[in-house]
Amino acid sequence: MPDTTAATATGGSSARSHPPAWRGPTVDLGQQHPRRGERVIKILLVAAAWLSVAVTIGIVVSLLAPTVTFFTHVGLGDFLFGTEWTGGFGDKFSWTDKAWGVLPLVVATAIITVIALAVAVPLGLGAAIYLSEYASERVRKVLKPVLEVLAGIPTVVYGFLALTIFTPIFAHLVQFNTIHNMLSPGIVMGFMIVPTIASLGEDAMSAVPLALRQGSYALGANRMKTTLRVVFPAALSGIVAAIVLGISRAVGETMIVTIAAGSRAQLTFDPREGAQTMTGFIAQIASGDAPQGSPVYYSLFAVGALLFAITLLINLVSIRLVRKYRQVY
């Protein structure tokens, strides 16, 4: 390093004394110190970036190996389309005395997700539209932290509140058979997802160019018409992506449903009933004792693999939609 600067300095001064007769740099710029440090650092950085790929591969491998073992004992058709799940019962080391139909877990997950979305989509989109199109800077400064705090509350706390506060409140309005039900975790989960949909939806609408709004106003439309007929359609793919990400969070959410929806795997469409979800089963088995090598231990990975596959599919749809709306402008 010092040699190079010295050489460049002399080269510079000679160039100044004889301006027209400068015959190129006095050192060969192509032949510098081999910067080994730079190369080592770059390799470390690349390794850190590839680690994320290793994590994904690790997830797939850790799920796949036990899942394959599971399916040597249980038929894929019985698993995917069976309507009864008794994985947690009976003799720990017997494969045959249990029913391995995953449908009850999937249906419970779907019902709670639908309830959560019924709360989160209107509230989240309403908040997003208000923040993006209506709110003044001062109002935004107050409301954004409200959403951030809502997003920052741990899900175990939401679950605890759903069980001990919201279920008793809802019990005044609807008849529950047990303390566990799907309605109250669904609604609380909806509020948990609101910040996701609100902030992503707001991003999508804020990305719509101002010129479109100005054009709409110039044609005589008011704020509501501009919002609903110009901004909303232009941001639609981003808004759908926000909702899709909300779905993926609802499907993968564990603590709220484990605590408030109960641990009875049953095929029911009645939200007043308690029913175990996919994540609820994983948490229940993991917090009890599942001896390594027992059927129920393998079933944990099989349900995990199904959960991962479902959320992966949802996430890829969401990522695709986000890319699409980014390309428009």
Add this chain to the structure above:
Amino acid sequence: MTTATLPRANMLTRTRNRDGITSAVFAAVLWLCLALICVFLFFILAVIVQKGLARLDANLVTRQPSKIRPETAGVQSALFGTLWVGGITALIALPLGVAAAVYLEEYANPAKWWNRAIELNIQNLAAVPAVIYGILTLGFVVRGPVSIGAVVMAGGIALALLILPVIIITTREALRSVPREIRDGSLALGATMWQTTWRQVLPAAVPGIATGTILAMSRAIGEAAPLILVGATTFVTFNPDGVLSKYTTLPVQIYNLVPQDRDAFRDLAYAAILLLIVVLLAMNAVAIWLRNRYQRRW
């Protein structure tokens, strides 16, 4: 002429009135959405404070959990467990996350398919359910190839993998907001790529990175699902004394208190929730303050 224009003007005002009413209703509905969200938040915060204050005493932090005397039991082991696991999580996730972000933002050629693949992969990892990271750590670290058992290190690894994509994404955003000219200026003065990154770009991006990291850490500290899988649910009445010690954390301790339906256990759970929420809100407040205080507009 006047007879022709008058009814027209009338019609215009009439539609405008109808428009005015619908758009006022629309604005009211939007406002109602936000009001409902705020009411929900303040309701749950009020419940937590009201029910949690009863047991928010010295016993809570100085005593260990007890299955027999919930009236005087505490959550000290969970508090120290949270600190240990949080520390391990930060030590693993922060350097790896920042390094990956620096590579993707400063070094990588975005036209190359493998760099786009890494990017897509990280976006996807950010939305993988937390419980899946628990399964991964269970399969590789707790049991399987590493087999260190249900210890602090395993919990830290699970949470670090969980927040790694979040740290990468927020760090990239922070790096992206540093203007091109700063890099050009540094490179033009003869600095190498790494000198430019280390002495110019990273210092300028520190507030953004810190904000993102604190928010990610607050998510990790509140997370219970992956830790249930890596064995934090065992009843632990001692503080961890190293990375290979058994442990429990505050969220897991709260989860453990759920099946206990005696009032004293409920009070203890609410006090623990209040403690957890206070810690997390303090972290959030620091992050928001950092963002507002040091956010530079170039």
